[in-house]
Amino acid sequence: MKHIKSLTPNRLYYFMKNLKNALLLKQLYQLKNLGYRYTDITIFKDDNLNLKLPHNIKELKKQAKECHLCELSKSRHSVVFGDGSLDAKLMIVGDFPSNSDDSSGKIFTGRYGDILDKMLQNVLNLRREDVYITNILKCRALDTKTPSTSYTHTCFPYLLKEIEIIKPKIILTFGELAYSFLSNDNTSMEKIHGIALKRDSYTLIPTYHPSYMLRNPSIKKDLFEDLKKLKNLLV
Numbered sequence: 001m002k003h004i005k006s007l008t009p010n011r012l013y014y015f016m017k018n019l020k021n022a023l024l025l026k027q028l029y030q031l032k033n034l035g036y037r038y039t040d041i042t043i044f045k046d047d048n049l050n051l052k053l054p055h056n057i058k059e060l061k062k063q064a065k066e067c068h069l070c071e072l073s074k075s076r077h078s079v080v081f082g083d084g085s086l087d088a089k090l091m092i093v094g095d096f097p098s099n100s101d102d103s104s105g106k107i108f109t110g111r112y113g114d115i116l117d118k119m120l121q122n123v124l125n126l127r128r129e130d131v132y133i134t135n136i137l138k139c140r141a142l143d144t145k146t147p148s149t150s151y152t153h154t155c156f157p158y159l160l161k162e163i164e165i166i167k168p169k170i171i172l173t174f175g176e177l178a179y180s181f182l183s184n185d186n187t188s189m190e191k192i193h194g195i196a197l198k199r200d201s202y203t204l205i206p207t208y209h210p211s212y213m214l215r216n217p218s219i220k221k222d223l224f225e226d227l228k229k230l231k232n233l234l235v
């Protein structure tokens with residue numbers, strides 16, 4: 001199992017390049033709407049482009065709501081941003097919005113949301129408002145089995161910024177996509193679930209996604225055991 005820091009210069013470069021291109025494209029559309037048919041690209045100066053993500057959840061959410069940095073923006077109904085307490089000790093990171101989330105614009109709704117609420121209440125004695133819940137991807141992936149890594153790479157800095165702002169003590173990842181992306185490790189969930197992994201500023205605990213539990217009820221016990229371990233670390 002590798003232990004690699006999640007924020008690599010390559011990921012940041014990839015995102016910044018996409019962000020810059022998207023902002024240039026937006027400016028070109030604005031000029032087109034003003035009646036320009038030709039223009040000189042050199043009129044755009046890097047200094048004019050704000051390439052930094054805001055260090056404020058409200059502003060970050062606003063920026064994500066208008067995000068068109070990857071192709072998922074074409075098929076989504078809503079951008080489903082993270083939600084919950086800004087003082088949360090526990091952050092939960094899933095993979096991507098469900099159909100129900102995409103329709104409602106809210107995170108972890110429908111059956112998965114009900115399961116999550118019950119797990120929080122029954123095992124951790126927490127309400128949803130006590131934790132912060134988010135996903136790797138903020139828009140619904142069409143191929144829900146293996147969303148393209150270009151989408152996840154592009155969206156990842158939003159999650160990194162959420163972590164930087166919330167400063168959780170523990171991050172619980174749901175499912176292999178969230179775990180592998182946050183840890184850069186492809187160990188199977190069977191082997192890695194429930195193991196507390198120390199990171200610079202938080203402890204990472206991977207477990208199964210509630211959607212996987214619905215399809216495989218036999219892992220329910222494992223998932224609940226993982227949460228009990230997490231409970232000991234929260235105190």
Ligand code: SF4
Nearest residue numbers: 067070073138139155
């Ligand atoms: S998935 Fe992320 S990067 Fe892609 S459009 Fe949505 S918010 Fe932007």
